[in-house]
Ligand SMILES: [Zn+2]
């Protein structure tokens with residue numbers, strides 16, 4: 045049993061998982077000879093209980109008519125289509141705070157041949173080596189351009205595990221500042237992005253990085269040989285692409301964050317689910333809009349294999365954007381950077397227009413619907429009166445209304461309500 049909820053409570057995405065998760069795990073064990081990773085089970089369970097008030101809820105009271113309303117906690121699973129939005133907001137916030145305003149950025153995409161993809165995806169350790177190799181390759185390309193100056197640029201890496209259809213295709217998107225700091229801490233513009241050179245440098249770094257990472261692992265011998273054969277097989281290096289900034293870099297970041305933090309699908313892309321098969325649409329770069337029909341088990345396989353391992357950071361910062369360095373450089377170059385600034389307001393405006401309110405507020409307000417309304421009178425003037433959690437009981441409440449305590453609750457009431465803010469996000 046993956047969920048106790050009735051099917052009526054679940055959306056089509058959740059139903060597919062609820063009805064076929066057991067069949068999927070049998071299929072997986074059969075195919076792979078081992079159980080699916082624990083974090084897959086965990087995420088499925090969390091996603092299926094998203095918004096379930098038996099797990100925990102916020103209770104609001106309408107200030108106009110007094111009616112109360114409970115809103116279940118969101119699950120924050122990366123597998124949950126409902127929770128994706130707040131995850132995206134968090135990422136955007138974070139990335140936005142790192143970029144040096146006014147600096148032009150370039151997008152660099154790095155890929156690997158199909159035969160190496162399963163290796164990268166098989167362990168978080170290899171994923172990390174993969175991203176680090178990408179950063180090292182770009183740094184080395186730029187350092188090689190003016191070796192004496194030792195220019196360091198800023199890099200933001202976004203790792204993606206899948207292609208558009210949900211197929212496994214780990215690849216890297218880098219946002220690279222078209223400028224950096226030289227050894228004398230002077231700002232230098234950098235527009236040197238030689239794709240032909242980068243192909244070979246990337247190939248070298250990723251092969252060496254992975255070779256190092258597989259030392260001592262089970263299939264070391266096989267992968268060592270495979271990795272070694274790549275230089276001969278791909279004499280001009282691995283595919284990569286350096287694209288100049290088109291439009292605001294914020295837009296690109298918005299797109300990347302959205303793409304990376306969600307399952308490779310949205311609910312409206314599921315065209316049909318008949319209890320056995322799923323038809324879904326996706327954008328294919330060669331064939332355009334594609335609609336494909338697969339069994340539910342296959343569908344789950346495609347979607348879940350893109351779930352990043354627990355705690356794995358899909359966005360990373362390197363060079364002068366790396367956390368310990370960034371602040372220092374920024375303070376020293378404040379004046380130079382100020383000249384480059386295109387106006388921070390336009391960025392802020394773009395974000396607020398496009399992505400709405402900050403996620404904490406969104407979580408606070410409701411599951412998916414903003415703003416929260418009173419079901420009886422339609423007023424949006426609602427006050428948070430209580431937070432209840434399955435394990436912790438009442439975490440917060442401001443008054444004992446007629447609906448407290450809830451009948452299903454085994455919880456103790458806190459005599460001293462604490463601040464709501466301390467408890468978010470849940
Ligand atoms: Zn009301």
Ligand SMILES: [Zn+2]
Nearest residue numbers: 094119124127
């Ligand atoms: Zn959720």
